[in-house]
Amino acid sequence: MPGCGRAWKFGDDINTDYIIAGKYKLSITDIDELSKHAMEAIMPDFSEKVKRGDFIVAGRNFGCGSSREQAPLVLKRLGIAAVIARSFARIFYRNAVNIGLPVVECEDADEIQQGDMLEVDLQKGYVKNVTQGKVYKIKPLPSDLWEILAEGGLVNYVKKHGKLPWQ
Amino acid sequence: MGKTISEKILSHASGRDVYAGDIVVASIDAAMMHDGMGQLVMDAFREMGGKSLWDATRVAVVIDHVAPSAYESFSKVHKAMREFAFKHNTRFYEVGSGVCHQLMIESGLVFPGGLVVGSDSHTCTYGALGAFATGIGSTEMAAVFLSGKLWFKVPETIKITVQGELPPMIFPKDVILKIVGTVKADGATYKAIEFGGSTIEAMNVEGRLTLTNMAVEMGAKTGMIEPDEKTYAFLKALGHEPKKGFKSDEDAEFCESLKFDVSNLEPQVACPHAVDNVKPVKSVEGKEIDQVFLGSCTNGRLYDLRVAAEILKGRHVKRGVRVIVTPASRRVYREALKEGLIEIFLDSGCAVCNPGCGPCAGGHQGILAPGERCVSTSNRNFKARMGSSEAEIYLVSPATAAASAITGEITDPRRFLKGG
Numbered sequence: 001m002p003g004c005g006r007a008w009k010f011g012d013d014i015n016t017d018y019i020i021a022g023k024y025k026l027s028i029t030d031i032d033e034l035s036k037h038a039m040e041a042i043m044p045d046f047s048e049k050v051k052r053g054d055f056i057v058a059g060r061n062f063g064c065g066s067s068r069e070q071a072p073l074v075l076k077r078l079g080i081a082a083v084i085a086r087s088f089a090r091i092f093y094r095n096a097v098n099i100g101l102p103v104v105e106c107e108d109a110d111e112i113q114q115g116d117m118l119e120v121d122l123q124k125g126y127v128k129n130v131t132q133g134k135v136y137k138i139k140p141l142p143s144d145l146w147e148i149l150a151e152g153g154l155v156n157y158v159k160k161h162g163k164l165p166w167q
Numbered sequence: 168m169g170k171t172i173s174e175k176i177l178s179h180a181s182g183r184d185v186y187a188g189d190i191v192v193a194s195i196d197a198a199m200m201h202d203g204m205g206q207l208v209m210d211a212f213r214e215m216g217g218k219s220l221w222d223a224t225r226v227a228v229v230i231d232h233v234a235p236s237a238y239e240s241f242s243k244v245h246k247a248m249r250e251f252a253f254k255h256n257t258r259f260y261e262v263g264s265g266v267c268h269q270l271m272i273e274s275g276l277v278f279p280g281g282l283v284v285g286s287d288s289h290t291c292t293y294g295a296l297g298a299f300a301t302g303i304g305s306t307e308m309a310a311v312f313l314s315g316k317l318w319f320k321v322p323e324t325i326k327i328t329v330q331g332e333l334p335p336m337i338f339p340k341d342v343i344l345k346i347v348g349t350v351k352a353d354g355a356t357y358k359a360i361e362f363g364g365s366t367i368e369a370m371n372v373e374g375r376l377t378l379t380n381m382a383v384e385m386g387a388k389t390g391m392i393e394p395d396e397k398t399y400a401f402l403k404a405l406g407h408e409p410k411k412g413f414k415s416d417e418d419a420e421f422c423e424s425l426k427f428d429v430s431n432l433e434p435q436v437a438c439p440h441a442v443d444n445v446k447p448v449k450s451v452e453g454k455e456i457d458q459v460f461l462g463s464c465t466n467g468r469l470y471d472l473r474v475a476a477e478i479l480k481g482r483h484v485k486r487g488v489r490v491i492v493t494p495a496s497r498r499v500y501r502e503a504l505k506e507g508l509i510e511i512f513l514d515s516g517c518a519v520c521n522p523g524c525g526p527c528a529g530g531h532q533g534i535l536a537p538g539e540r541c542v543s544t545s546n547r548n549f550k551a552r553m554g555s556s557e558a559e560i561y562l563v564s565p566a567t568a569a570a571s572a573i574t575g576e577i578t579d580p581r582r583f584l585k586g587g
Binding site: 013015017021022023025026027028029030040041042060061064065066067068069070073087088089090091093095097098142144153155156158159164165166167 | 186190192203204206207211214215216231233237240241243244264285287288290302303305306307310313314316317318352353356357375386388441454528529530531534547549550551552553554556
């Protein structure tokens with residue numbers, strides 16, 4: 001679960017082709033190799049500069065576009081601790097939870113600046129902006145999804161419980 | 168209290184009386200996976216301990232995104248998918264069969280009132296047949312393969328009423344682009360859209376599929392159209408005996424109601440780099456182009472090919488422009504051959520490729536170079552989607568695509584009106 005890290009700031013409507021473009025998704029099957037191209041179209045050096053435990057911060061409709069699960073997968077593989085956005089596209093949101101990448105809905109995400117040091121506590125339900133000295137509320141994850149996320153995703157959930165959450 | 172189509176289908180599929188906002192576990196009528204996510208689905212299925220599918224007769228495995236394979240990496244994916252499909256005895260669609268959504272529509276797996284999931288966001292297309300259909304990720308697809316069930320939040324529904332007779336050279340693609348440009352990319356997030364009104368009633372099913380295909384470009388979970396006689400006739404013509412679907416009740420609750428009058432609609436274009444960046448074609452007319460793509464799950468059906476062929480007949484593609492025509496399925500390809508459409512495309516200088524996704528997702532063909540501009544009948548124009556991040560994609564109707572192919576610049580197709 002997330003702790004402290006830097007913010008990487010993006011805008012509204014960040015689509016899945018920006019997160020990982022089709023030309024890579026449809027030619028590279030190794031997720032490590034694929035993750036080198038994350039966010040390439042809009043921030044070419046993102047994968048080199050991002051550090052484990054950092055956060056992606058965005059505006060509205062993060063992850064719109066395709067259902068490619070490679071999108072949350074490459075972010076997780078790069079060590080992104082959580083994606084914090086004003087809102088998410090629905091398939092990306094479900095996919096992220098299902099692979100164990102925390103997604104945080106935060107109305108005040110626009111206040112966060114590139115490079116701000118953040119501290120996120122999902123259970124207590126806040127994002128603390130250490131740089132700006134502010135604390136933002138987050139929308140709690142529905143309990144059913146929290147159970148999946150807390151186990152590190154749906155595959156891990158099944159491995160641990162021997163069944164799907166709805167079985 | 169009355170129900171929307173979505174509420175009725177999810178009530179039926181969950182065996183409970185549910186309304187928007189309720190969370191249900193529902194039985195899936197059909198599931199589709201394609202090669203864009205096949206490996207991830209199969210990996211997750213194996214890791215979850217999957218031995219057999221809940222019902223192989225309801226599962227379709229499709230090779231369409233990189234078809235034929237352009238890379239050894241994807242040849243391995245395809246090989247594994249074939250083995251998976253044959254081992255479990257699912258329906259299997261080999262390279263050249265078509266784009267997954269068209270195949271699902273033709274397959275009989277999709278029917279009015281059914282609940283269908285696919286490992287692709289444009290699964291919402293099937294709503295034009297009165298099904299509740301939505302895109303899911305690979306892990307959830309593996310879970311569906313295991314259990315035949317999935318959880319859903321019953322969506323609220325936006326009612327979009329479209330009225331008026333479409334003017335000459337204005338097509339369903341222009342209608343949906345106008346709607347996306349108005350509703351915007353996140354205007355329907357988590358919601359279902361139900362399209363209705365006199366324009367939709369008059370529209371053929373192929374055109375309706377173009378509308379629902381792009382519901383996800385507004386963030387919608389699905390796009391629906393009430394099944395009518397045209398829907399049932401369409402399915403019967405494909406050799407199916409369709410089940411009777413659902414209609415929204417008179418007193419069903421819609422969260423929003425939007426009205427569009429299309430009787431004076433002009434040709435529309437979604438400009439780079441967002442699908443909701445929609446303008447009249449005339450505002451960007453004259454921009455030189457390098458590539459035209461006619462095809463995709465949005466506009467690769469027979470109706471679309473007819474419209475383009477009528478404009479291209481007896482004319483030639485502009486020197487320096489390449490035109491890639493990709494029929495949506497083998498059935499479409501065969502019909503287009505019979506009607507002489509393929510001959511028109513060949514005579515005018517188009518490259519006719521095998522059925523599949525074609526260049527739409529940037530997989531294996533029609534990749535754009537830096538500085539190039541593409542006019543496409545597909546559904547997404549995101550930066551870098553079809554190749555270079557310095558290329559531009561303009562989304563248009565098949566008519567605008569054909570007109571632009573002839574002139575070599577973005578062109579209002581009304582210039583090619585007969586007698587015009």
